Amino acid sequence: MTKKIPLTGDQAVAYAMKQIDPDVVAAYPITPQTAIVMSFSNYVANGQVSTEIIAVESEHSAMSACVGAAAAGARTMTATSANGLALMWEIVYIAASTRLPIVMPVVNRALSGPINIHCDHSDTMGARDSGWIQIYCENAQEVYENTILAVRVAEHKKILLPVMVCQDGFITSHGVEGVEVFEDKKVKDFIGEYKPDSPLLDIDNPSTYGPLDLQDYYFEHKRQEAEAMRSALDAIPEILKEFEKQFGTKYDFIETYKLDDAEIVIVVLSSTAGTVKFVVDELRQRGIKAGLLRPRIFRPFPKEKIINALKKAKAVAILDRSDSFSAEGGPLYTEIKAALYDLDIKPIMVNYIYGLGGRDIFPADINKVFEDLQKTVAAKFTLPKVNYLGSRE
Amino acid sequence: MANIKELAKQPEGLSGGHRLCAGCGASIVVRQVLMGTKDPVVVGSATGCLEVATTIYPYTAWKIPFIHNAFENVAATISGVETAYRALKKKGKIKKDIKFVAFGGDGGTYDIGLQSLSGALERGHNFVYVCYDNGAYMNTGIQRSSATPKGASTTTTPAGEASYGKVQLRKDLTSIVAAHHIPYVAQASASHWNDLITKAEKAFKVDGPAFLNVISMCHRGWRFPQQDTIKISKLAVETGFWPLIEIENGMWKFNYKPKERKPVVEFLKPQGRFKHLFKEENRHILDEIQKDIDNNWARLEHFCEAGCKVT
Ligand SMILES: Cc1ncc(C[n+]2csc(CCOP(=O)(O)OP(=O)(O)O)c2C)c(N)n1
Ligand code: SF4
Ligand SMILES: [Mg+2]
Numbered sequence: 073m074t075k076k077i078p079l080t081g082d083q084a085v086a087y088a089m090k091q092i093d094p095d096v097v098a099a100y101p102i103t104p105q106t107a108i109v110m111s112f113s114n115y116v117a118n119g120q121v122s123t124e125i126i127a128v129e130s131e132h133s134a135m136s137a138c139v140g141a142a143a144a145g146a147r148t149m150t151a152t153s154a155n156g157l158a159l160m161w162e163i164v165y166i167a168a169s170t171r172l173p174i175v176m177p178v179v180n181r182a183l184s185g186p187i188n189i190h191c192d193h194s195d196t197m198g199a200r201d202s203g204w205i206q207i208y209c210e211n212a213q214e215v216y217e218n219t220i221l222a223v224r225v226a227e228h229k230k231i232l233l234p235v236m237v238c239q240d241g242f243i244t245s246h247g248v249e250g251v252e253v254f255e256d257k258k259v260k261d262f263i264g265e266y267k268p269d270s271p272l273l274d275i276d277n278p279s280t281y282g283p284l285d286l287q288d289y290y291f292e293h294k295r296q297e298a299e300a301m302r303s304a305l306d307a308i309p310e311i312l313k314e315f316e317k318q319f320g321t322k323y324d325f326i327e328t329y330k331l332d333d334a335e336i337v338i339v340v341l342s343s344t345a346g347t348v349k350f351v352v353d354e355l356r357q358r359g360i361k362a363g364l365l366r367p368r369i370f371r372p373f374p375k376e377k378i379i380n381a382l383k384k385a386k387a388v389a390i391l392d393r394s395d396s397f398s399a400e401g402g403p404l405y406t407e408i409k410a411a412l413y414d415l416d417i418k419p420i421m422v423n424y425i426y427g428l429g430g431r432d433i434f435p436a437d438i439n440k441v442f443e444d445l446q447k448t449v450a451a452k453f454t455l456p457k458v459n460y461l462g463s464r465e
Numbered sequence: 466m467a468n469i470k471e472l473a474k475q476p477e478g479l480s481g482g483h484r485l486c487a488g489c490g491a492s493i494v495v496r497q498v499l500m501g502t503k504d505p506v507v508v509g510s511a512t513g514c515l516e517v518a519t520t521i522y523p524y525t526a527w528k529i530p531f532i533h534n535a536f537e538n539v540a541a542t543i544s545g546v547e548t549a550y551r552a553l554k555k556k557g558k559i560k561k562d563i564k565f566v567a568f569g570g571d572g573g574t575y576d577i578g579l580q581s582l583s584g585a586l587e588r589g590h591n592f593v594y595v596c597y598d599n600g601a602y603m604n605t606g607i608q609r610s611s612a613t614p615k616g617a618s619t620t621t622t623p624a625g626e627a628s629y630g631k632v633q634l635r636k637d638l639t640s641i642v643a644a645h646h647i648p649y650v651a652q653a654s655a656s657h658w659n660d661l662i663t664k665a666e667k668a669f670k671v672d673g674p675a676f677l678n679v680i681s682m683c684h685r686g687w688r689f690p691q692q693d694t695i696k697i698s699k700l701a702v703e704t705g706f707w708p709l710i711e712i713e714n715g716m717w718k719f720n721y722k723p724k725e726r727k728p729v730v731e732f733l734k735p736q737g738r739f740k741h742l743f744k745e746e747n748r749h750i751l752d753e754i755q756k757d758i759d760n761n762w763a764r765l766e767h768f769c770e771a772g773c774k775v776t
Contacts, residue, residue, distance in 0.1 A: 095549060095552040095553060095556075096545065096548050096549050096552050098545060098548070122552070122555065122556065123552070124548045124549075124551055124552040124555075126544060126545065126548050126588065127588065128541065128544075128584060128588075129580060129581075129583070129584030129587070130580065130584070132537075132538065132541070132580075132581070133538065133541035133544075133580075133581050133584050133585075134541075136534055136535070136538035136541035136542045136545065136581065137541045137542065137544050137545030137548065138545060139534050139542060139545060140509070140532065140534065140541070140542035140543060140544065140545025140546040140547075140548075140549070141545035141546065141548055141549040141552075142545075142549075143532055143545075143546065144507075144545065144546040144549030144550060144553075145549060145553065146548075146549035146552055146553060148545075148549070162535055163534065163535060163538065166534060166535060272507060272530045272532055272546060273507065273530070273546070273549065273550055273553065273559060273563065274530070275505040275507070275529070275530060275561065275563060278527065278528060278529050278530045278531070279530055279531075280520055280525035280527050280530075280531045280532075281531065281532040281533065281534075282520070282532055282533035282534055283520035283521065283522040283525060283533065284516070284517045284520055284521050284522060285522045286521065286522070289522050289523065
């Protein structure tokens with residue numbers, strides 16, 4: 073029996089963590105992630121979980137302690153945002169290359185500077201090549217479900233990579249939604265018991281973790297990490313199938329909305345997809361063939377699914393909630409554009425950077441993007457490749 | 466008090482054949498520390514000579530579980546391991562009693578890792594932290610650290626026409642750690658092995674964090690013949706450059722006081738890193754160093770007397 077309870081995105085993470093009941097949590101507070109640590113600390117204080125919590129003195133130590141705990145053989149979690157993620161950067165890479173299945177909810181927040189506490193994706197986009205799996209959630213329901221899912225993804229023997237579960241700061245993390253939560257037992261059964269290979273605490277079979285790895289082996293180890301990310305493309309669908317069987321929700325790497333016959337398409341991550349769906353519905357009522365593609369899993373990059381979803385479109389706008397400062401557009405744009413390179417007939421593709429530092433995005437903005445696309449399709453004008461949506465000129 | 470016959474029979478956690486320089490103090494320190502417990506031990510190490518020379522993939526010199534994470538975070542890393550141990554023990558997934566020890570060089574401890582160490586001490590994890598202090602970043606080529614003694618020539622404080630080497634005093638890390646009011650803090654030297662192993666035993670035994678600051682000779686950086694490692698380390702103690710003290714539950718105590726403290730030049734003279742101090746124009750620096758050592762000694766005596774009075 074599922075039940076529906078009012079939860080913010082942060083509380084949804086904490087609730088999922090309560091059901092996961094990890095062995096160790098090491099975390100440091102930062103807005104807008106703070107409520108996760110606070111809610112979870114309450115579960116610990118009230119004996120509702122068996123977790124040992126480490127109230128570290130920084131995010132650098134949070135990720136360092138997570139590496140120690142996960143290597144020791146504990147199911148391990150942390151959570152962070154923006155500057156916290158930046159501070160743990162060095163160890164974020166080490167966690168992935170040590171192949172430790174740490175799960176880290178990240179509440180997306182603009183990375184300093186200038187300092188800002190509101191939503192954009194500059195924090196996790198900067199970590200997109202760190203070897204972590206990245207899942208982006210539209211709402212608190214997804215946050216809840218993906219946090220549970222992430223445990224299985226991280227620990228899958230063919231993957232063994234850490235996972236970031238990303239949600240939009242304040243928009244999702246602090247907005248209250250009715251979230252359908254699963255029975256504790258069902259969650260327990262789904263995640264199962266964690267059985268690590270060669271944990272550090274197996275004192276009868278001693279292992280050396282984190283050795284110096286020079287010219288003669290480093291390359292193969294990085295190659296293995298890359299192959300693990302590739303095999304995640306095959307392994308994740310199996311886990312998603314089990315997830316559907318257990319909980320009834322069907323997930324895929326991507327979500328498509330009214331995309332089958334769509335001529336003009338917006339691609340966007342996370343909560344903005346809700347606004348886009350609203351505008352798509354309006355346009356459809358007026359007979360305009362608009363659609364949405366929302367990548368849910370960005371790492372590994374679901375190239376084939378994205379190509380299939382976009383190949384019939386006439387014009388596509390990629391909305392990036394972070395800039396890459398390459399002078400060539402945001403990360404989602406450049407990657408999707410590259411993915412479509414091998415197609416003979418490609419849709420027109422443009423980029424909109426939007427919502428930096430929590431700048432609101434309104435249906436009117438989305439409408440304007442669709443209008444732009446319509447006009448380009450009708451060859452009424454050529455759009456600049458990289459546009460800034462909702463920014464003062 | 467350690468019994469040498471018993472110790473000789475104890476299995477070694479760090480095997481020979483590692484790639485630390487012959488005569489390196491670090492491996493001697495590690496082996497003596499590990500003699501301080503008969504329980505299984507998990508070792509953590511910061512990046513530095515000890516780590517890079519004992520774990521070159523696909524080889525490892527460690528016969529016991531070992532983890533290296535990064536340069537500045539061995540204390541945080543071992544706190545994760547130790548917490549995992551408590552979590553799994555509570556759930557009955559681990560039965561045995563296990564001890565935890567983290568090794569960091571002076572760079573990884575006094576400098577870049579100080580925050581991580583302070584955090585782990587304050588949180589009260591049950592582990593032993595050992596700083597093997599060779600007074601510079603040796604692994605990267607003898608750069609100064611905040612543990613480098615005044616007057617030492619390093620590659621980033623080279624002695625020259627306008628420089629007598631490092632200008633600043635060493636950071637007093639032992640006192641900083643003592644200010645965390647953890648159960649056990651001590652300074653030791655491998656030349657006084659019985660004292661060091663006894664301190665390691667105490668450190669492993671206490672419930673909560675323990676810290677050992679151990680002078681660790683590096684003939685590459687200090688410039689002395691490699692066979693003199695223990696001789697130099699003895700001189701560090703006999704001159705009062707490296708006092709053998711402990712702070713047990715807040716009580717400061719001298720564990721060894723030379724009958725007559727030798728002048729510090731006897732420690733400085735055999736080391737090439739101080740060679741320039743013996744030039745006429747730098748003589749006053751030698752005097753300053755002697756004065757610094759006398760002052761520190763007086764300070765420690767004061768602390769120890771006060772400590773004794775309270776008991
Ligand atoms: C974040 C970071 N900065 C710098 C380095 C380069 N580095 C590696 S070891 C080291 C010095 C180690 O000195 P110490 O801790 O005293 O150990 P020793 O080599 O002297 O035994 C430095 C600077 C690094 N690995 N990581
Ligand atoms: S350089 Fe110094 S510290 Fe490093 S291994 Fe050699 S003697 Fe030991
Ligand atoms: Mg050093």
